[in-house]
Amino acid sequence: METRLPTRMGDGSLVTMTRSELRRDIEEGTLLGAKRAKVAPLTDDELEHLLEIFASAAAVVAVDLGDQLILSCDGTGSQAVGSRVDDMRHWEATLGPDLVEMYNMDYSYKAVKTIVNYEQQLVKNAQFMVTVPLQYGAMPDLGRYTQPDGPIPNWSTLLPLGRVAEARAAQEEAVELSVADMVFVADHMWEAGVDGVDFDTAGAAGDGDFLATLRAIEVLRQRYPDLGIQVGMAGEFVLGMHGELEYDGVRLAGLWPKEQMKLAAKAGATVFGPAVNVNTSKSVAWNVARALTIVKPCVDEATIPIHMNVGMGVGGVPMTPYPPADAVSRVAKACVEIGRMDGL
Amino acid sequence: MGMQGAHAFAAGMGGMRTAGDLVARMQMTRGMRLKDAKEYVAGKLGVSVMDLHDPLTMTERRGELQIGRIVDQDAFYAGEANAIEAKFRIADVLDVPINCVERFKDHAGWAAGRA
Numbered sequence: 048m049e050t051r052l053p054t055r056m057g058d059g060s061l062v063t064m065t066r067s068e069l070r071r072d073i074e075e076g077t078l079l080g081a082k083r084a085k086v087a088p089l090t091d092d093e094l095e096h097l098l099e100i101f102a103s104a105a106a107v108v109a110v111d112l113g114d115q116l117i118l119s120c121d122g123t124g125s126q127a128v129g130s131r132v133d134d135m136r137h138w139e140a141t142l143g144p145d146l147v148e149m150y151n152m153d154y155s156y157k158a159v160k161t162i163v164n165y166e167q168q169l170v171k172n173a174q175f176m177v178t179v180p181l182q183y184g185a186m187p188d189l190g191r192y193t194q195p196d197g198p199i200p201n202w203s204t205l206l207p208l209g210r211v212a213e214a215r216a217a218q219e220e221a222v223e224l225s226v227a228d229m230v231f232v233a234d235h236m237w238e239a240g241v242d243g244v245d246f247d248t249a250g251a252a253g254d255g256d257f258l259a260t261l262r263a264i265e266v267l268r269q270r271y272p273d274l275g276i277q278v279g280m281a282g283e284f285v286l287g288m289h290g291e292l293e294y295d296g297v298r299l300a301g302l303w304p305k306e307q308m309k310l311a312a313k314a315g316a317t318v319f320g321p322a323v324n325v326n327t328s329k330s331v332a333w334n335v336a337r338a339l340t341i342v343k344p345c346v347d348e349a350t351i352p353i354h355m356n357v358g359m360g361v362g363g364v365p366m367t368p369y370p371p372a373d374a375v376s377r378v379a380k381a382c383v384e385i386g387r388m389d390g391l
Numbered sequence: 392m393g394m395q396g397a398h399a400f401a402a403g404m405g406g407m408r409t410a411g412d413l414v415a416r417m418q419m420t421r422g423m424r425l426k427d428a429k430e431y432v433a434g435k436l437g438v439s440v441m442d443l444h445d446p447l448t449m450t451e452r453r454g455e456l457q458i459g460r461i462v463d464q465d466a467f468y469a470g471e472a473n474a475i476e477a478k479f480r481i482a483d484v485l486d487v488p489i490n491c492v493e494r495f496k497d498h499a500g501w502a503a504g505r506a
Contacts (some may be wrong), residue, residue, distance in 0.1 A: 109401045113441050116416045116425055120395060140461055141398040144421065174491035175475045178459035179412035180419055234456040240491030241417045272486050275419030317422035351422040358394065370394045375436035378400035383402050389418065389425035391398055 052102055055374040057334050058327040059367035069101050070094075076191035076329070079166050084283070084303045084341045088204075094336070100377050100384075101332040107376045110383045119318065119354050119389035121184050121247050122154070123147040132173045138380050139179050145390075146180040148245055149173055156229045157197070160263060163232055164204050167239040174240045184238045184245030184274055187229060187260045189252035192221040199224070202288060206335030218255035218289045222262070229263035240294040243275025246340075249306075251281035253288025256298035257307070261294045261314040268315025278311045279320035279356055280304070283341055304345035312351045318390070321345050322356040328364050331374045339386045352389035362391075407461050408450075410436065410443040411424055413485060420487050435485050 051063035064072070073094055081088040089097070100108060114268035123144060124134020135147045149170050151159050159166055173181055193201040199221045202361070235245045246264070250257035264276055285307065287300025294310050302310070304321035311319045323338035338355075346353050360366035363378040382388045404411030410432055410438055417428035422449040433440045436456070441474050442448045453460050461476030475495060496502045 048471050107397065107400060113444050114413075115402055115404040115444055117411060117418055117428075118395075118406075119396055119415065138395070139407060140463060142395050143403050143405040143408055143411065144395070145404055145406050145415035178474050178477050178481075179406050180416050182419070237490065240494045242416070242490060273420050275488065277419070312422075317419055326396075349424065352418040352424050352428075357398065364394070370397070372394075372397035372400075375397035379398050379402035389428075390415075391402065 052104060055326045055331040055365055055371060056327065057329050057331060058371075059365035059371060061371075062330070064330065064332075066098070066102050067177030069232075069330070070098050072330045072333040073097050073101070073336040076333040077340045080323075080337035082355055084344075086303075086305075086340060086344050089340055089343070089385070093339075096385055097332070097336055097381055098118075099379055100324065101335075103377075107372050107375075108380050109376060110380050111199050114317075114383055115381065116383055116388055117145045117352070117354065118143070119146050119148070119182075119245075119277060119390055120144040121148050121151050121223060121245055121277075121358070123373075126152060131169055132176060135173045135181065136179050139177050146182060147177060148182050148184045149241075154185050154247070155191055156185045156189055156232050157191045157225070159232050160183050160228045162253040163235045165241050166232075167235050170236055170239040170241050178208060180242040180275065182243035182277065183232075183241050183244050184247050184277075185232070185247045186251060187246055187256050188248075189218070189221050189225050189259060192224050193217070197221075197224075198238060205293055206288075210332045215289050215291065218253075218292075222255050222259045222292075225256075225259035225264070226262045229259065230266050233267050234270075237271055237274060241274075243277060245277040245279060247277075247279040248281040248322075249278050250285045253286040254292045255289050256281075257285050257294045257302075258294055261310055264311070264314040264316055272364070275318070276316045277318040277320065277354070278316045279354075280307060280322040283321070283323045293327035305348055307383065308345045308349055308351070308353065312349075316351060318352045318354050319345075319349070320354045320356045323363075324362045325360045325363065325366050329383070331363055331365060331377065333379055335381050338363050339377075342386060346387050355386060355388045357391050397494065404444060405446060407453075407459060408446045410449050413458075413481065416481070416485060416487060416489075432485065456480060458484060
Protein backbone atom coordinates (compact mmCIF):
# COMPACT_ATOMS: atom_id res chain seq x y z
CA MET A 48 0.00 0.00 0.00
CA GLU A 49 1.30 3.47 -0.94
CA THR A 50 2.30 5.87 1.83
CA ARG A 51 -0.10 8.74 2.35
CA LEU A 52 1.58 12.15 2.37
CA PRO A 53 0.28 15.30 4.09
CA THR A 54 -0.75 17.97 1.61
CA ARG A 55 -3.26 20.83 1.24
CA MET A 56 -6.43 21.58 -0.60
CA GLY A 57 -7.15 24.92 -2.23
CA ASP A 58 -9.16 25.98 0.82
CA GLY A 59 -6.14 25.27 3.03
CA SER A 60 -7.46 22.12 4.67
CA LEU A 61 -4.90 19.45 5.53
CA VAL A 62 -5.46 16.12 3.78
CA THR A 63 -3.36 13.10 2.86
CA MET A 64 -2.73 11.84 -0.66
CA THR A 65 -0.55 9.12 -2.12
CA ARG A 66 2.25 9.95 -4.55
CA SER A 67 0.11 8.50 -7.33
CA GLU A 68 -2.81 10.71 -6.38
CA LEU A 69 -0.57 13.78 -6.34
CA ARG A 70 0.81 12.86 -9.76
CA ARG A 71 -2.72 12.45 -11.11
CA ASP A 72 -3.73 15.87 -9.74
CA ILE A 73 -0.66 17.56 -11.22
CA GLU A 74 -1.26 15.99 -14.62
CA GLU A 75 -4.93 16.91 -14.53
CA GLY A 76 -4.12 20.50 -13.49
CA THR A 77 -1.65 21.12 -16.30
CA LEU A 78 -3.89 19.56 -18.94
CA LEU A 79 -6.86 21.65 -17.84
CA GLY A 80 -4.77 24.85 -17.76
CA ALA A 81 -3.38 24.09 -21.21
CA LYS A 82 -6.83 23.49 -22.62
CA ARG A 83 -8.35 26.62 -21.07
CA ALA A 84 -5.56 29.03 -22.05
CA LYS A 85 -4.71 27.25 -25.31
CA VAL A 86 -1.06 26.82 -24.32
CA ALA A 87 1.31 23.86 -24.01
CA PRO A 88 1.12 21.69 -20.87
CA LEU A 89 4.13 21.43 -18.57
CA THR A 90 6.82 19.05 -19.79
CA ASP A 91 7.40 15.60 -18.25
CA ASP A 92 10.50 16.92 -16.44
CA GLU A 93 8.54 19.84 -15.02
CA LEU A 94 5.73 17.55 -13.88
CA GLU A 95 8.24 15.25 -12.17
CA HIS A 96 9.88 18.26 -10.49
CA LEU A 97 6.52 19.52 -9.29
CA LEU A 98 5.72 16.09 -7.90
CA GLU A 99 8.98 16.07 -5.92
CA ILE A 100 8.09 19.47 -4.42
CA PHE A 101 4.65 18.30 -3.34
CA ALA A 102 5.67 14.81 -2.27
CA SER A 103 8.09 16.26 0.28
CA ALA A 104 6.98 15.88 3.89
CA ALA A 105 8.95 18.97 4.98
CA ALA A 106 7.16 21.65 6.98
CA VAL A 107 8.72 24.35 4.79
CA VAL A 108 10.57 23.90 1.49
CA ALA A 109 12.85 26.42 -0.21
CA VAL A 110 14.74 27.24 -3.39
CA ASP A 111 18.48 26.73 -3.74
CA LEU A 112 20.85 29.43 -2.51
CA GLY A 113 21.35 31.97 -5.26
CA ASP A 114 17.99 31.27 -6.90
CA GLN A 115 16.01 33.67 -4.71
CA LEU A 116 13.85 36.29 -6.37
CA ILE A 117 12.27 39.66 -5.57
CA LEU A 118 9.28 39.93 -3.26
CA SER A 119 7.09 42.93 -4.07
CA CYS A 120 4.75 42.96 -1.12
CA ASP A 121 1.50 44.58 -2.15
CA GLY A 122 -0.39 45.78 0.89
CA THR A 123 2.60 45.84 3.24
CA GLY A 124 1.90 45.64 6.96
CA SER A 125 -0.97 44.53 9.13
CA GLN A 126 -2.41 48.03 9.76
CA ALA A 127 -3.35 46.60 13.15
CA VAL A 128 -0.34 47.62 15.25
CA GLY A 129 1.22 51.08 15.28
CA SER A 130 1.09 53.46 12.34
CA ARG A 131 1.32 52.71 8.65
CA VAL A 132 4.83 54.20 8.59
CA ASP A 133 5.69 51.77 11.42
CA ASP A 134 4.36 48.96 9.21
CA MET A 135 6.90 49.85 6.51
CA ARG A 136 9.81 50.01 8.95
CA HIS A 137 8.81 46.88 10.83
CA TRP A 138 8.49 44.79 7.69
CA GLU A 139 11.71 46.18 6.24
CA ALA A 140 13.62 45.12 9.35
CA THR A 141 12.00 41.77 10.12
CA LEU A 142 10.39 40.18 7.07
CA GLY A 143 12.91 40.83 4.33
CA PRO A 144 10.68 42.48 1.70
CA ASP A 145 12.61 43.78 -1.30
CA LEU A 146 10.19 46.66 -1.58
CA VAL A 147 7.28 47.86 0.53
CA GLU A 148 3.87 49.19 -0.42
CA MET A 149 1.99 51.93 1.40
CA TYR A 150 -1.75 51.54 1.03
CA ASN A 151 -5.04 52.71 2.43
CA MET A 152 -7.49 50.21 3.91
CA ASP A 153 -10.00 51.42 1.30
CA TYR A 154 -7.80 50.06 -1.47
CA SER A 155 -9.25 52.04 -4.37
CA TYR A 156 -7.83 54.99 -6.33
CA LYS A 157 -11.28 56.59 -6.36
CA ALA A 158 -11.41 56.49 -2.55
CA VAL A 159 -7.81 57.62 -2.13
CA LYS A 160 -8.39 60.66 -4.34
CA THR A 161 -10.52 62.27 -1.65
CA ILE A 162 -7.78 61.95 0.99
CA VAL A 163 -4.75 62.17 -1.25
CA ASN A 164 -3.01 64.91 0.74
CA TYR A 165 -3.09 62.75 3.87
CA GLU A 166 -1.76 59.77 1.91
CA GLN A 167 0.93 61.94 0.34
CA GLN A 168 2.23 63.03 3.72
CA LEU A 169 2.43 59.43 4.94
CA VAL A 170 4.45 58.48 1.87
CA LYS A 171 6.75 61.43 2.38
CA ASN A 172 7.25 60.58 6.06
CA ALA A 173 7.91 56.94 5.25
CA GLN A 174 10.47 57.82 2.60
CA PHE A 175 12.55 59.56 5.25
CA MET A 176 12.53 56.37 7.33
CA VAL A 177 12.92 53.39 5.00
CA THR A 178 15.77 52.30 2.75
CA VAL A 179 14.01 49.76 0.51
CA PRO A 180 11.96 51.10 -2.42
CA LEU A 181 8.45 52.20 -1.51
CA GLN A 182 5.47 52.12 -3.85
CA TYR A 183 1.87 53.21 -3.37
CA GLY A 184 -0.85 50.75 -4.26
CA ALA A 185 -4.60 50.62 -4.82
CA MET A 186 -7.17 49.11 -7.19
CA PRO A 187 -8.42 50.73 -10.40
CA ASP A 188 -11.82 49.53 -9.11
CA LEU A 189 -13.99 50.56 -12.05
CA GLY A 190 -17.15 49.25 -10.42
CA ARG A 191 -16.87 51.96 -7.76
CA TYR A 192 -17.96 54.53 -10.38
CA THR A 193 -21.40 52.95 -10.81
CA GLN A 194 -24.63 53.83 -9.05
CA PRO A 195 -25.45 53.80 -6.18
CA ASP A 196 -21.81 54.39 -5.09
CA GLY A 197 -20.83 56.48 -8.10
CA PRO A 198 -22.31 58.71 -10.79
CA ILE A 199 -22.44 56.25 -13.71
CA PRO A 200 -25.41 54.00 -14.60
CA ASN A 201 -24.68 50.49 -13.37
CA TRP A 202 -23.86 48.12 -16.25
CA SER A 203 -24.46 45.12 -14.03
CA THR A 204 -28.12 46.09 -13.80
CA LEU A 205 -28.36 47.26 -17.43
CA LEU A 206 -26.93 44.10 -19.00
CA PRO A 207 -29.51 41.64 -17.62
CA LEU A 208 -32.20 43.95 -19.05
CA GLY A 209 -30.65 43.67 -22.49
CA ARG A 210 -29.69 47.35 -22.55
CA VAL A 211 -26.28 46.55 -24.00
CA ALA A 212 -25.57 49.87 -25.71
CA GLU A 213 -26.27 51.79 -22.49
CA ALA A 214 -24.13 49.37 -20.49
CA ARG A 215 -21.25 49.86 -22.90
CA ALA A 216 -21.60 53.64 -22.88
CA ALA A 217 -21.59 53.60 -19.07
CA GLN A 218 -18.34 51.64 -18.99
CA GLU A 219 -16.70 53.97 -21.50
CA GLU A 220 -17.68 56.94 -19.33
CA ALA A 221 -16.36 55.21 -16.20
CA VAL A 222 -13.03 54.53 -17.90
CA GLU A 223 -12.52 58.27 -18.40
CA LEU A 224 -13.20 59.01 -14.71
CA SER A 225 -11.01 56.16 -13.55
CA VAL A 226 -8.03 57.19 -15.69
CA ALA A 227 -8.30 60.73 -14.35
CA ASP A 228 -8.39 59.52 -10.72
CA MET A 229 -5.46 57.11 -11.07
CA VAL A 230 -3.33 59.76 -12.75
CA PHE A 231 -4.37 62.33 -10.14
CA VAL A 232 -3.31 60.09 -7.24
CA ALA A 233 -0.08 59.00 -8.94
CA ASP A 234 0.80 62.63 -9.68
CA HIS A 235 0.47 63.41 -5.98
CA MET A 236 2.46 60.34 -4.95
CA TRP A 237 5.27 61.28 -7.30
CA GLU A 238 5.24 64.74 -5.77
CA ALA A 239 5.57 63.11 -2.32
CA GLY A 240 8.64 61.16 -3.43
CA VAL A 241 7.26 57.67 -4.11
CA ASP A 242 9.41 55.15 -6.00
CA GLY A 243 6.54 53.44 -7.75
CA VAL A 244 2.81 52.88 -8.04
CA ASP A 245 0.91 49.61 -8.11
CA PHE A 246 -2.32 49.05 -10.01
CA ASP A 247 -3.54 46.01 -8.15
CA THR A 248 -6.32 43.64 -9.27
CA ALA A 249 -6.45 45.33 -12.67
CA GLY A 250 -9.33 44.05 -14.74
CA ALA A 251 -11.44 43.16 -11.71
CA ALA A 252 -14.46 44.85 -13.30
CA GLY A 253 -13.64 43.53 -16.75
CA ASP A 254 -12.12 44.91 -19.94
CA GLY A 255 -12.99 48.54 -19.07
CA ASP A 256 -11.06 48.21 -15.81
CA PHE A 257 -8.00 46.91 -17.65
CA LEU A 258 -8.29 49.59 -20.35
CA ALA A 259 -8.39 52.34 -17.73
CA THR A 260 -5.25 50.90 -16.13
CA LEU A 261 -3.36 50.77 -19.43
CA ARG A 262 -4.34 54.31 -20.35
CA ALA A 263 -3.32 55.64 -16.92
CA ILE A 264 0.04 53.89 -17.23
CA GLU A 265 0.59 55.43 -20.65
CA VAL A 266 0.07 58.94 -19.28
CA LEU A 267 2.29 58.32 -16.24
CA ARG A 268 5.12 56.78 -18.24
CA GLN A 269 5.28 59.87 -20.43
CA ARG A 270 5.29 62.18 -17.41
CA TYR A 271 7.67 60.22 -15.18
CA PRO A 272 10.27 58.12 -17.00
CA ASP A 273 11.77 56.80 -13.73
CA LEU A 274 8.52 55.90 -11.95
CA GLY A 275 8.15 52.21 -11.12
CA ILE A 276 4.80 50.96 -12.41
CA GLN A 277 3.50 47.56 -11.33
CA VAL A 278 0.35 45.94 -12.70
CA GLY A 279 -1.18 43.09 -10.73
CA MET A 280 -4.06 41.39 -12.48
CA ALA A 281 -7.34 40.32 -10.87
CA GLY A 282 -7.80 37.05 -12.71
CA GLU A 283 -6.40 34.75 -15.34
CA PHE A 284 -8.32 36.20 -18.30
CA VAL A 285 -9.93 39.58 -18.89
CA LEU A 286 -13.69 39.47 -18.55
CA GLY A 287 -15.60 41.00 -21.46
CA MET A 288 -18.07 43.11 -19.52
CA HIS A 289 -18.01 45.54 -22.48
CA GLY A 290 -16.69 43.18 -25.08
CA GLU A 291 -15.49 45.60 -27.74
CA LEU A 292 -12.88 47.69 -25.94
CA GLU A 293 -9.42 47.73 -27.46
CA TYR A 294 -5.97 49.03 -26.54
CA ASP A 295 -3.47 49.63 -29.32
CA GLY A 296 -5.74 47.73 -31.70
CA VAL A 297 -6.00 44.65 -29.46
CA ARG A 298 -9.38 43.55 -28.14
CA LEU A 299 -9.08 43.24 -24.37
CA ALA A 300 -11.90 40.81 -23.61
CA GLY A 301 -10.62 37.27 -23.18
CA LEU A 302 -6.91 38.08 -23.02
CA TRP A 303 -4.71 35.60 -21.14
CA PRO A 304 -1.51 36.50 -19.21
CA LYS A 305 0.93 36.54 -22.15
CA GLU A 306 -1.17 39.04 -24.08
CA GLN A 307 -1.99 41.01 -20.92
CA MET A 308 1.74 41.35 -20.23
CA LYS A 309 2.50 42.56 -23.74
CA LEU A 310 -0.02 45.38 -23.48
CA ALA A 311 1.10 46.34 -19.96
CA ALA A 312 4.72 46.53 -21.16
CA LYS A 313 3.70 48.52 -24.22
CA ALA A 314 1.82 51.03 -22.06
CA GLY A 315 4.90 51.51 -19.89
CA ALA A 316 4.65 49.17 -16.90
CA THR A 317 7.95 47.97 -15.43
CA VAL A 318 6.60 44.96 -13.50
CA PHE A 319 3.71 42.67 -14.45
CA GLY A 320 1.85 40.37 -12.08
CA PRO A 321 -0.29 37.64 -13.63
CA ALA A 322 -3.04 36.16 -11.47
CA VAL A 323 -4.57 32.70 -11.69
CA ASN A 324 -7.50 32.00 -9.39
CA VAL A 325 -7.57 29.04 -7.02
CA ASN A 326 -10.12 26.23 -7.16
CA THR A 327 -10.73 25.55 -3.46
CA SER A 328 -12.08 22.05 -4.04
CA LYS A 329 -8.86 20.90 -5.74
CA SER A 330 -5.45 20.26 -4.15
CA VAL A 331 -2.74 22.92 -4.03
CA ALA A 332 -0.65 20.66 -6.29
CA TRP A 333 -3.47 20.66 -8.88
CA ASN A 334 -3.81 24.46 -8.61
CA VAL A 335 -0.08 25.15 -8.95
CA ALA A 336 0.21 22.87 -12.00
CA ARG A 337 -2.68 24.68 -13.63
CA ALA A 338 -1.45 28.17 -12.68
CA LEU A 339 2.11 27.65 -13.91
CA THR A 340 0.87 26.16 -17.17
CA ILE A 341 -1.20 29.26 -17.84
CA VAL A 342 1.53 31.73 -16.87
CA LYS A 343 4.61 30.05 -18.34
CA PRO A 344 4.18 31.49 -21.88
CA CYS A 345 3.95 34.94 -20.29
CA VAL A 346 7.29 34.46 -18.52
CA ASP A 347 8.93 33.00 -21.62
CA GLU A 348 8.10 36.05 -23.74
CA ALA A 349 8.35 38.76 -21.08
CA THR A 350 10.31 41.93 -21.70
CA ILE A 351 9.69 43.20 -18.15
CA PRO A 352 9.93 41.38 -14.78
CA ILE A 353 7.08 38.99 -13.98
CA HIS A 354 5.94 38.95 -10.35
CA MET A 355 3.36 36.16 -10.09
CA ASN A 356 0.44 36.97 -7.78
CA VAL A 357 0.71 34.43 -4.97
CA GLY A 358 -1.41 35.93 -2.23
CA MET A 359 -4.49 34.42 -0.67
CA GLY A 360 -6.51 32.54 -3.31
CA VAL A 361 -4.27 33.15 -6.33
CA GLY A 362 -1.35 31.35 -7.94
CA GLY A 363 -2.03 28.20 -5.92
CA VAL A 364 -1.88 29.76 -2.45
CA PRO A 365 -4.88 28.47 -0.47
CA MET A 366 -7.97 30.65 -0.18
CA THR A 367 -7.86 31.23 3.56
CA PRO A 368 -6.89 34.27 5.66
CA TYR A 369 -3.91 32.38 7.10
CA PRO A 370 -2.38 30.36 4.29
CA PRO A 371 -0.24 27.58 5.84
CA ALA A 372 3.51 28.01 5.41
CA ASP A 373 3.93 24.47 4.07
CA ALA A 374 1.61 25.25 1.17
CA VAL A 375 2.91 28.80 0.58
CA SER A 376 6.54 27.67 0.49
CA ARG A 377 5.73 24.95 -2.05
CA VAL A 378 4.00 27.49 -4.26
CA ALA A 379 7.01 29.83 -4.01
CA LYS A 380 9.50 27.08 -4.80
CA ALA A 381 7.48 25.92 -7.80
CA CYS A 382 7.21 29.51 -9.08
CA VAL A 383 10.99 29.84 -9.01
CA GLU A 384 12.10 26.43 -10.20
CA ILE A 385 9.38 25.68 -12.76
CA GLY A 386 7.79 29.06 -13.40
CA ARG A 387 11.13 30.94 -13.69
CA MET A 388 9.53 34.09 -12.26
CA ASP A 389 11.40 37.35 -11.62
CA GLY A 390 9.50 37.99 -8.43
CA LEU A 391 6.41 37.21 -6.40
CA MET B 392 4.41 32.56 10.56
CA GLY B 393 2.41 34.64 8.12
CA MET B 394 2.27 34.35 4.37
CA GLN B 395 4.96 37.00 3.85
CA GLY B 396 7.29 35.12 6.17
CA ALA B 397 6.76 31.88 4.29
CA HIS B 398 7.49 33.50 0.93
CA ALA B 399 10.56 35.21 2.40
CA PHE B 400 12.01 31.99 3.81
CA ALA B 401 11.20 29.92 0.76
CA ALA B 402 12.23 32.20 -2.07
CA GLY B 403 12.91 35.84 -1.12
CA MET B 404 16.21 37.63 -1.67
CA GLY B 405 15.96 39.16 1.79
CA GLY B 406 15.58 42.89 1.18
CA MET B 407 18.13 44.96 3.09
CA ARG B 408 19.58 41.85 4.71
CA THR B 409 21.17 41.14 1.36
CA ALA B 410 20.84 43.15 -1.83
CA GLY B 411 17.18 42.44 -2.57
CA ASP B 412 16.16 46.09 -2.29
CA LEU B 413 18.83 47.09 -4.81
CA VAL B 414 17.78 44.43 -7.32
CA ALA B 415 14.17 45.49 -6.78
CA ARG B 416 15.09 49.10 -7.64
CA MET B 417 16.48 48.03 -10.99
CA GLN B 418 13.35 46.02 -11.73
CA MET B 419 11.07 48.88 -10.75
CA THR B 420 12.85 51.80 -12.37
CA ARG B 421 14.42 50.11 -15.37
CA GLY B 422 12.17 47.11 -15.95
CA MET B 423 15.16 44.76 -15.76
CA ARG B 424 14.44 41.06 -15.55
CA LEU B 425 15.84 39.18 -12.56
CA LYS B 426 19.08 37.88 -14.07
CA ASP B 427 19.95 41.22 -15.66
CA ALA B 428 19.11 43.15 -12.50
CA LYS B 429 21.25 40.86 -10.31
CA GLU B 430 24.21 41.14 -12.69
CA TYR B 431 23.86 44.91 -12.87
CA VAL B 432 23.78 45.30 -9.07
CA ALA B 433 26.64 42.85 -8.53
CA GLY B 434 28.76 44.80 -11.01
CA LYS B 435 28.01 48.12 -9.32
CA LEU B 436 28.76 46.72 -5.85
CA GLY B 437 31.89 44.89 -6.95
CA VAL B 438 30.68 41.50 -5.68
CA SER B 439 29.60 38.24 -7.30
CA VAL B 440 25.96 37.49 -8.08
CA MET B 441 26.00 34.77 -5.40
CA ASP B 442 27.28 37.32 -2.86
CA LEU B 443 24.10 39.35 -3.40
CA HIS B 444 22.18 36.60 -1.58
CA ASP B 445 24.52 36.33 1.40
CA PRO B 446 23.61 38.42 4.47
CA LEU B 447 27.15 38.30 5.90
CA THR B 448 28.88 39.48 2.74
CA MET B 449 26.23 42.07 2.05
CA THR B 450 26.12 43.44 5.58
CA GLU B 451 29.85 44.10 5.33
CA ARG B 452 29.67 45.54 1.80
CA ARG B 453 26.66 47.68 2.62
CA GLY B 454 28.57 49.09 5.59
CA GLU B 455 31.59 49.90 3.43
CA LEU B 456 29.42 51.66 0.87
CA GLN B 457 27.17 53.28 3.50
CA ILE B 458 24.03 52.12 1.67
CA GLY B 459 22.05 51.10 4.73
CA ARG B 460 22.06 48.06 7.00
CA ILE B 461 19.32 46.47 9.07
CA VAL B 462 19.05 48.20 12.42
CA ASP B 463 17.96 46.07 15.36
CA GLN B 464 18.71 45.43 19.01
CA ASP B 465 21.99 43.66 18.22
CA ALA B 466 23.33 46.12 15.70
CA PHE B 467 22.68 49.84 15.77
CA TYR B 468 24.51 51.88 13.18
CA ALA B 469 23.79 55.40 14.34
CA GLY B 470 27.13 56.56 12.98
CA GLU B 471 26.31 55.29 9.50
CA ALA B 472 24.00 56.34 6.71
CA ASN B 473 20.59 54.70 6.72
CA ALA B 474 17.11 55.39 5.34
CA ILE B 475 17.05 58.65 3.35
CA GLU B 476 20.79 59.17 3.95
CA ALA B 477 21.57 55.75 2.51
CA LYS B 478 19.34 56.38 -0.49
CA PHE B 479 21.53 59.32 -1.53
CA ARG B 480 24.41 56.84 -1.76
CA ILE B 481 22.32 54.08 -3.38
CA ALA B 482 21.42 56.49 -6.19
CA ASP B 483 25.13 57.11 -6.78
CA VAL B 484 26.20 53.47 -6.48
CA LEU B 485 23.47 52.14 -8.78
CA ASP B 486 23.53 55.17 -11.06
CA VAL B 487 19.74 55.59 -10.98
CA PRO B 488 17.81 58.64 -9.83
CA ILE B 489 15.75 58.13 -6.66
CA ASN B 490 12.68 60.34 -6.55
CA CYS B 491 12.68 61.13 -2.81
CA VAL B 492 16.41 61.93 -2.91
CA GLU B 493 15.92 64.36 -5.77
CA ARG B 494 13.06 65.98 -3.86
CA PHE B 495 15.14 66.20 -0.70
CA LYS B 496 17.86 68.03 -2.61
CA ASP B 497 15.31 70.32 -4.21
CA HIS B 498 13.50 71.14 -0.97
CA ALA B 499 16.78 71.70 0.88
CA GLY B 500 17.92 74.08 -1.84
CA TRP B 501 20.76 71.83 -2.98
CA ALA B 502 19.44 71.45 -6.50
CA ALA B 503 20.17 75.16 -6.96
CA GLY B 504 23.79 74.61 -6.05
CA ARG B 505 23.69 75.33 -2.31
CA ALA B 506 25.65 72.14 -1.51
